[in-house]
Amino acid sequence: MRPTARRVAELAQVSVATVSYVLSGRDRPVAAETRQRVLDAARQLGYTPDQAARSLRKRRTQRVCLVQASLGGNPSDERLARDLHETADVHGYSVITLAVYSEGRARAAADVLRSGIADGALVNQTGDHLTHDLLAEIVAGGLPMVVVRNESVPVGCDVVRTPETEVSAEAVEHLLAEGRTRVAFMAHRHELYRDHPTGRLLGYTTALDRHGVDRRIIVSGADDRVAAYHSATELLRSPDRPDAIFAASDRAAISVLSAARDLGLSVPGDLAVIGVGNIDEGLISNPQLSTVGPLRHDYTDVVRLLFDRLQADGPLPAREVLRPWTFLRRGSS
């Protein structure tokens, strides 16, 4: 059995209260000699306070929850995860990750969040799985929450909005204005099988609409590099091949570049390529990758929103922050 405060108290010949006063670091006067006895006893037994008991009593878990659609793969998500972990460490919090990769998991995730597993949550773009209703339900439970999303969320939590739709449209319009006529969109699998389009897909269709282009060329493959390569190869071999591809992720776009090169197509001559995400790798590709994405890959401000809430005494008003995104025209378009 793990040692309890009681065991430490017995060994140090004091009461459990004293043990708690010494170890929890509150400034309750404790005689130097007593304090030392307690510390020695705790060390000797290898005592660590039980988190469950502490949480129950203090109504604080010292944990934050990161809610994500997918696990890894996306450098931007990784960066957010890292920033969250690092900040959490500094503040003495642990991070619990909840993967919401389907409709069903969303319901379960909401329940987990409402069970008081963490003191706050950072929700990263979990598509439509976490509906506004579900988010509202969680917020209503009193959980401090920050949501990173490409749309406003009217439920009383902080929202970091990305202008994904607008900037994606801008990029596609650029392609059209340049004279490209057959612009394809390479989508993530989940973008194809749901009612509500993602920002990037919406940007694509919006731009085509504005320019009166009827023809939509939408293929899957953006989920991973290999799928993107094969999907692009097939697409570019078709008799009526596109003269531009807007890929839902930079990684996919880079695979498109590889496919084009392997087929002997010149970029941007024969084919223009634009990705989403503005990952660093786009700077070493050949040609450099045009992309749509955030200017800075730094989520410390987002994370701070959450910890501000955690440290606030009263409830804070819901804030909405607009994350700066831009269309970066580089060599591939």
Added chain:
Amino acid sequence: MRPTARRVAELAQVSVATVSYVLSGRDRPVAAETRQRVLDAARQLGYTPDQAARSLRKRRTQRVCLVQASLGGNPSDERLARDLHETADVHGYSVITLAVYSEGRARAAADVLRSGIADGALVNQTGDHLTHDLLAEIVAGGLPMVVVRNESVPVGCDVVRTPETEVSAEAVEHLLAEGRTRVAFMAHRHELYRDHPTGRLLGYTTALDRHGVDRRIIVSGADDRVAAYHSATELLRSPDRPDAIFAASDRAAISVLSAARDLGLSVPGDLAVIGVGNIDEGLISNPQLSTVGPLRHDYTDVVRLLFDRLQADGPLPAREVLRPWTFLRRGSS
């Protein structure tokens, strides 16, 4: 305030015990009519049992902890994380991730694990930060644990060993046998600043030793694609450039291929390249990437080791599993 079992009990006109019996699903007989009243009350109030209280009483958190050196980036780590999350979901567990990216964090992580934050832990290659002593300390606390590592760990937990050193050596020997004379190693940053070499570095030096080669060419850059590209470019521009590069990761190796191409070097003619990890992307690179790594990217068996332990009644003997790795010679060497 979140509703408690007590509130539900009041609403349903029963005792809290009955509420617990109904909701926790134990097969304690409860009259159908009573059960329904409780269920209705719980639904009406949106009741979810408090995790802290439940954990305290049951001495089970329904959580597992994933301990990792880095967050994301490595496809293999991602896959492990995903497999763990999915299996955990199935078993009704949540996943808490602990990032151990430095010596200091290791001590803290050990304390967190010992505080009973989870029912079991899956430790993924956290280099030397988590020393055997620290691991032993955690295991001694009674925490079921599975460690994935490139060496045996004699502390009473399950170990999934990767023959990273041996297979790396094999790959480098292959380069030497082929007649390459200036073989460089591109390392992760952390590999350069610590006493104990990683398996891949050890494999590299071992192979050189065996062939009586004195000259070590070790550069950093394996941590990310951009750094690898620049590091490789610099290396390949040097007057006495290497004729082979063994990169500590496939991602880095692929950047080396890009750098070589941009410099007009032919692969494998002018330069042989071998990576580590056997990621799928190596199949779409041009030329295809030779690599050292696991045959299958599937960690369900590893995860099962952990859940076997969690579900076992008594203590299980420590198992050691050897993960199959191999040197895959493809187009780049």
Added chain:
DNA sequence: CTGCTGATGTTAATCGTTTAACATCAGCAC
């Protein structure tokens, strides 16, 4: 000497859930 203050320690209530133990009652065998 009296009464106050601050330092130091202890007692006991509390957080919300689980669960062993007990109470009650109906049904039934004898």
Added chain:
DNA sequence: GTGCTGATGTTAAACGATTAACATCAGCAG
């Protein structure tokens, strides 16, 4: 009727840490 059994419900004791409230005592001003 008596006693047993099983169904159904309640009571109360945990789980381990925190913390308000209280006890004690030394020092000291008046």
